[in-house]
Amino acid sequence: MLSVSWHKTNTIDSLFNRSKVMNTINSPKNVLEARARLGEIPFWHPDEQLLYWADIYNHRVHQFNPATGATNFFDVGEVVCCIAPAGNNRLIIGQRHRIAFLDTSNGEVTPIMDIEDNPDIRFNDGKCDRAGRFWFGSMSSKGEPQGKLYRYDRNVQVMETGLTVSNGLGWSPDNKTFYLTDSPLKTIYAYNYDSDSGSISDRRVFIDLKAESFFPDGLTIDKDGCIWSAMWDGWCVIRFDPTGKEMMRVKMPVQRPTSCTFGDENLETLYITTASVGLSEAEIQDSFYSGDLFSLQTDTSGLPTLHFGGKK
Numbered sequence: 001m002l003s004v005s006w007h008k009t010n011t012i013d014s015l016f017n018r019s020k021v022m023n024t025i026n027s028p029k030n031v032l033e034a035r036a037r038l039g040e041i042p043f044w045h046p047d048e049q050l051l052y053w054a055d056i057y058n059h060r061v062h063q064f065n066p067a068t069g070a071t072n073f074f075d076v077g078e079v080v081c082c083i084a085p086a087g088n089n090r091l092i093i094g095q096r097h098r099i100a101f102l103d104t105s106n107g108e109v110t111p112i113m114d115i116e117d118n119p120d121i122r123f124n125d126g127k128c129d130r131a132g133r134f135w136f137g138s139m140s141s142k143g144e145p146q147g148k149l150y151r152y153d154r155n156v157q158v159m160e161t162g163l164t165v166s167n168g169l170g171w172s173p174d175n176k177t178f179y180l181t182d183s184p185l186k187t188i189y190a191y192n193y194d195s196d197s198g199s200i201s202d203r204r205v206f207i208d209l210k211a212e213s214f215f216p217d218g219l220t221i222d223k224d225g226c227i228w229s230a231m232w233d234g235w236c237v238i239r240f241d242p243t244g245k246e247m248m249r250v251k252m253p254v255q256r257p258t259s260c261t262f263g264d265e266n267l268e269t270l271y272i273t274t275a276s277v278g279l280s281e282a283e284i285q286d287s288f289y290s291g292d293l294f295s296l297q298t299d300t301s302g303l304p305t306l307h308f309g310g311k312k
Contacts, residue, residue: 028252028272032064032071032293039273039291040218041082041125043305044263051263053273054080061102066264074107082126082136086308094123094136099152115156121146125167125218128306130175133198137166143184151198159200168219168229173303179206179227183215207244218259222300230257230272237272250296255287262302270296
């Protein structure tokens with residue numbers, strides 16, 4: 001068991017240059033001046049009415065209360081690549097090469113198992129399915145197709161191989177389709193999904209963004225089966241319909257949106273994480289609020305966050 005530190009801070013209200021924001025539903029609002037290096041993997045905890053998200057390279061799991069503006073974080077000691085709820089006061093997290101539990105009452109990290117041993121590989125995005133199984137991927141730091149997709153419940157199984165960066169994943173509202181992003185390939189795949197066995201099959205290209213200059217990152221899915229994908233280096237989040245057709249681009253005031261999720265009481269607010277890592281000084285000046293947390297009021301709602309091991 002690794003004891004880690006728990007920090008409390010206060011929200012700082014901030015504004016951004018709205019001239020860069022395209023008014024689609026509403027303009028994105030800067031709700032937390034976090035200045036994260038690599039803000040990522042947000043999810044809404046309905047029981048706690050809190051937004052959880054991570055700053056991967058700063059080793060932090062954050063809690064944010066939109067109602068009060070209060071924000072806390074847990075320093076988990078190494079990179080934290082994916083997070084999901086796992087019962088009362090507990091999260092399941094993916095770190096560089098292992099999965100672990102984080103106790104949010106005291107900040108203690110309890111390892112479950114080590115999985116990878118390749119120094120060029122680390123884990124990446126992950127979520128739970130409706131049966132409570134934890135799905136998470138890995139990525140190669142050298143841009144090679146060494147990434148995998150894993151599923152963990154009683155044990156770990158490899159579900160897909162040959163990925164460059166296993167990223168943005170989710171399930172359709174009817175639970176028949178699984179989506180998976182390979183960011184460097186600028187592709188979002190769809191699979192047939194069997195909810196009873198937790199198996200995936202018949203991979204096909206669902207969204208092809210190779211003609212674009214940016215890269216699909218994390219995603220979330222709304223009640224209508226539409227995919228909202230954050231576009232790294234794209235200054236936007238794009239909403240696609242259930243056939244993969246682009247519906248709308250939400251212009252962001254920062255260069256590197258990373259992921260998104262629906263939150264608040266009615267799951268009608270889209271929360272968007274962003275990154276500052278890798279930006280030059282000039283790019284930071286042009287994208288000053290990089291690493292901050294944003295929200296967008298939408299005309300739809302999201303799907304409930306799913307817990308590891310089922311709802312407890």
